[in-house]
Amino acid sequence: MRGRGADIRQKYLPAGASLHPSVLNARGGHYPCGAMALTPQQRRQQEKREEKLKDIREQVEAGTLVIRKMTAKESKLNPPRPRRTTGRKR
8 A cells, every 4th residue: 555645746746756855744744845835726827838838849849830049139129137136026
């Protein structure tokens, strides 16, 4: 019989990933790092993002989408955005 940790590992973690020993749920079972914080909406958003990235990869492999570097003119018109110095405000 397998323990709960194996079930959670199979459900939430990619193959080969391991659980961080300091992350425990209230019943003493392990959660993967960050899995407790995901709400159903966040999980749906993450799945949608992964699906879009998969589609992009497939298009690149098929040759129907080409990713190229920006030209000097495009770089000048679209400079990099400055990074935030503080955390997000809620």
